[in-house]
Amino acid sequence: MKLYYNPMSTNGRLAHVTAVHLGTQLETHVVEMAKGEHKTPEYLAINPNGKVPALVDGDFKLWESGAIATYLCELAPKSNFYPTDPKGRADVARWNSWKLAHFGPAVGGIVWERFMKKVLMNQTADEDKVKASEEQFNLFAPVMNAHLETHQWLVNDTLTLADFIVGCPMTYAQAANVSLERYPHIKAWWDRLSQVPAWQKTAPKM
Ligand SMILES: N[C@@H](CCC(=O)N[C@@H](CS)C(=O)NCC(=O)O)C(=O)O
Structure with a gap:
């Protein structure tokens, strides 16, 4: 198996961190996005x-x-990391859908304006766009914060794929000054996630 990713990409990190955490044997290929390799035939x-x-x-x-992270879990020996029961799997799917539809675009919008634009294009943030993304973030972050008030992790009170799924878009949240002041339970969860060896190993070098 060969994984094409880039260590700076948060979506690439989801596939990579899952493989590292599961101990999946695979070949990796770093796609040179700065050189446009991802647009080659x-x-x-x-x-x-x-x-x-x-x-x-x-x-x-x-x-x-x-889908890649889920496939890697399906190939790996059964473990709590990817629940085996229908409710646990639906719960992981729930957080994946929520990340894709709501949380990811909100965090990603702030990260793009305040961090990526600077790093990739040396451009400043469009504050109207930041404000719109912050509004979305403040709409959905309370849902996660309330859940984490009574749970250590997102699903089954143990580290699962759901934590990696929701954690990946937050990779540059600190660098982009995404404020977690109002969300202490997300902050505590983030600190727990930051202790996971595979998470540490796949943190982009900044
Ligand atoms: N929904 C896709 C999103 C993939 C994605 O947007 N990847 C970004 C990097 S984080 C990318 O390749 N961007 C380059 C481009 O769109 O040209 C996934 O989760 O794999």
């Missing part, structure tokens, strides 16, 4: 969206980080 034949990550397992080509 060779890479587009693997992921026609021109985005990272992507996984190739024989003749099976898989894109979408959540």
